[in-house]
Structures are given as structure tokens and as C-alpha cells.
Amino acid sequence: MSLYERLGASEGIAAIANDIVENHLANPTIAPRFQNMKMTPEQLKHAAATFFITGTGGPEVYQGADMLSAHKGMNISALEFMAVLDDALSALAKNDIGQREQEEVLFILYSMRADIVLV
Ligand code: HEM
Numbered sequence: 664m665s666l667y668e669r670l671g672a673s674e675g676i677a678a679i680a681n682d683i684v685e686n687h688l689a690n691p692t693i694a695p696r697f698q699n700m701k702m703t704p705e706q707l708k709h710a711a712a713t714f715f716i717t718g719t720g721g722p723e724v725y726q727g728a729d730m731l732s733a734h735k736g737m738n739i740s741a742l743e744f745m746a747v748l749d750d751a752l753s754a755l756a757k758n759d760i761g762q763r764e765q766e767e768v769l770f771i772l773y774s775m776r777a778d779i780v781l782v
Pocket residue numbers: 693696697699700701702707710711714726727728729733734739743744745747772773775776779
């Protein structure tokens with residue numbers, strides 16, 4: 664079964680993405696980053712959901728920027744990157760996603776570090 668299916672397919676992933684963005688908005692390490700962004704929080708939730716859907720083996724629905732273009736010039740620190748990973752893991756746990764799947768998601772997200780941190 665694809666990671667997409669094990670995360671609950673599009674519906675399950677939409678709920679997870681929602682929780683990830685809500686966690687970011689409540690996380691003091693990174694919340695300020697999401698206060699004057701170009702997109703609204705609702706648009707970011709949609710972008711996060713479609714990004715996960717496409718990136719885990721679901722349909723090709725992501726239409727946003729690549730990770731380098733999306734984060735270039737923001738001067739994101741290693742600490743902020745870790746905060747995003749923490750928020751993703753707690754959202755997965757909250758949605759009853761198993762340890763194995765959490766590790767797979769963590770590995771995928773971590774692999775994007777070079778396109779996001781200090782770019
Ligand atoms: C693996 C980690 C990350 C992933 C997968 C990720 C993913 C994304 C995606 C998919 C978008 C939407 C791009 C678009 O639709 O064009 C986005 C935008 C954004 N990301 Fe990330 N991101 C990550 C890490 C971070 C970190 C560490 C920060 C800073 C704390 C951050 C801050 C932002 C902000 C502020 C936006 C909105 C930019 C704007 O519209 O002004 N992201 N991210």
C-alpha cells in the first residue's frame with residue numbers, strides 16, 4: 664500500500680495538513696513566519712495537503728512552487744526547520760498515523776532540508 668493510502672488518502676491527508684498548519688500558527692518558534700505571508704492560512708493548508716498527496720504517491724494535484732522557490736530568501740534557520748518537523752510529527756500522531764508511517768514522512772521531509780534552510 665502506498666504511503667498516500669496509509670495516511671488515509673486525500674481526506675486523511677487534508678486533515679493532517681490542516682493540523683500541521685494549525686500547529687505552525689501556534690508554535691512560538693515559527694508562528695511569526697506565517698503572520699504576513701503572501702497566501703492566507705487556508706491557502707497554505709490547501710498547498711500543504713496537495714503537496715503531501717502528490718508527494719506520497721497520490722494523484723498529481725500539487726500546483727504550487729518547488730521547495731527552493733517557495734522558501735528562497737526567507738533565511739530559514741535549522742531551528743525553524745526542526746520546529747516544522749516537530750509540528751508534522753505531532754499532527755501525524757494526533758491523526759493516529761503509525762510509527763512506521765511517521766518515520767517515512769520524517770525521512771521525506773528531512774530530505775528537503777537543503778532546499779529550505781538558509782537558501
Ligand atoms: C520540509 C519542510 C517544509 C515543507 C515540506 C514546506 C512546504 C511548503 C509548501 C508546499 C508551501 C506552499 C508553496 C506554494 O504553494 O507555492 C510552503 C510555503 C511556505 N513555507 Fe514552507 N515548508 C517547509 C518548511 C518551512 C519552514 C521551516 C518554514 C519557516 C518556519 C516555512 C515557511 C513557509 C512560509 C512562510 C510559506 C508561505 C510563503 C508565502 O506565501 O509568503 N516552511 N511551504
